[in-house]
Amino acid sequence: MKLPYIRRARHLAALAEWEERLAKAKLRQAELAEKLKVLTETRGRELDHTRALSKLCESLKAEVAELRQREADADPLQFTLLDRVAAARAGQFQKPTTPIPVVLCVDVEPDAREVDLADPSWRGTDVFLEKWPALMATLVEKSGAASVPLTWFPRADPQIEKSNGSAGFALQRYTQHWEAAQAAGDEIGLHMHGWRWQEETGQWSQDHGDSAWMEHCLRSAIGEYRAHFGKTPPVYRGGDHYLDDTVLRVLREEGIPLDMTLELLPTMQRLVEVEHGTGSLPDCSGAPAYAYRPCVEDFRVPAPGQSDGLGILPLTPFQGGSLCLWAPNHRVDEALEFIIQQKPAPSHLAFAVRSNIADTGYWPCFVENMLSLARRVKEGSLRFTTASQAWQLAMAEKEDASCP
Numbered sequence: 001m002k003l004p005y006i007r008r009a010r011h012l013a014a015l016a017e018w019e020e021r022l023a024k025a026k027l028r029q030a031e032l033a034e035k036l037k038v039l040t041e042t043r044g045r046e047l048d049h050t051r052a053l054s055k056l057c058e059s060l061k062a063e064v065a066e067l068r069q070r071e072a073d074a075d076p077l078q079f080t081l082l083d084r085v086a087a088a089r090a091g092q093f094q095k096p097t098t099p100i101p102v103v104l105c106v107d108v109e110p111d112a113r114e115v116d117l118a119d120p121s122w123r124g125t126d127v128f129l130e131k132w133p134a135l136m137a138t139l140v141e142k143s144g145a146a147s148v149p150l151t152w153f154p155r156a157d158p159q160i161e162k163s164n165g166s167a168g169f170a171l172q173r174y175t176q177h178w179e180a181a182q183a184a185g186d187e188i189g190l191h192m193h194g195w196r197w198q199e200e201t202g203q204w205s206q207d208h209g210d211s212a213w214m215e216h217c218l219r220s221a222i223g224e225y226r227a228h229f230g231k232t233p234p235v236y237r238g239g240d241h242y243l244d245d246t247v248l249r250v251l252r253e254e255g256i257p258l259d260m261t262l263e264l265l266p267t268m269q270r271l272v273e274v275e276h277g278t279g280s281l282p283d284c285s286g287a288p289a290y291a292y293r294p295c296v297e298d299f300r301v302p303a304p305g306q307s308d309g310l311g312i313l314p315l316t317p318f319q320g321g322s323l324c325l326w327a328p329n330h331r332v333d334e335a336l337e338f339i340i341q342q343k344p345a346p347s348h349l350a351f352a353v354r355s356n357i358a359d360t361g362y363w364p365c366f367v368e369n370m371l372s373l374a375r376r377v378k379e380g381s382l383r384f385t386t387a388s389q390a391w392q393l394a395m396a397e398k399e400d401a402s403c404p
């Protein structure tokens, strides 16, 4: 008779166990429901966020498109206004008796001064070469000149060798451009910096203080130029306006007839203070601003009565520095006005830019300043020339002036 009680007891135990499991399952279900609720809410917020972001992107895109359109509309308007100002001004001053030669120098070099060995980029030069033909066409139209020759100064020194694997890297990379440029009447000179890689510190240093190193940089770069172009560079430009009597001795020995490094600046340790280097940049503030042949003993002094040998075409000085084509246009325009009317008239004007200017925010200023030059070519005050042409014209003018 005990059997039913045993069964009942077991049945109750099983029932209790199931009830416990059911309670746990309910608890678990409630937990899951809560999690699902939180997830749904988060997802909802994310969706709202995504929708808001894409709306913002759309409105920004529309804004950029509108700004681009305004920029495209504004440039021609601005240039037309500047043309009118120039035309109104043209009758109010005396033009030089003969147009003054203008030399436009482009230093063709890596984007960075202290080149990153992991990314020795020349993108700026690529961009310049892309943009220049359209700008030149505008300048030809505005100036009425047959062409706007540039004097290019590619680098081929030890920094290029270390960074790009070959000192002749730029000569080879842009070889088609050099051929086309020369055929179109441009001139190809040589640019050189004395950067030296310091293995111990993993940094670049400009070793101006080591004349043997500077001579090595210069002679090896000239060698690269000769190997590529089969001739001696017709003109040289030192980096950071570094010039001294050793550099000029080497230029003379190598048969380079013209230098365009000189800027009428006071002495300074380095052009960019935070960079590394040795030596200093010599004081050239008292050097002539006109085309001249320098003394062997001191390049800042003209050699008296000398009618041949190496010449110097200084960059155009203005107010204790050099007039830069990346400065704001109103300043450059005013400076040009002043310089052109000087008596006696300058032997030439000369400006230099780095090739990466086309890939910087300075490009619009450069374009406006080039247009200022073009307007003065149109009115007969200036003429675009290469470095060698400017030198020949300046020397011919000097001879004319000294004739009775």
Ligand SMILES: [Zn+2]
Residues within 6 Å of the ligand: 107, 109, 191, 193, 238, 239, 240
């Ligand atoms: Zn340079």
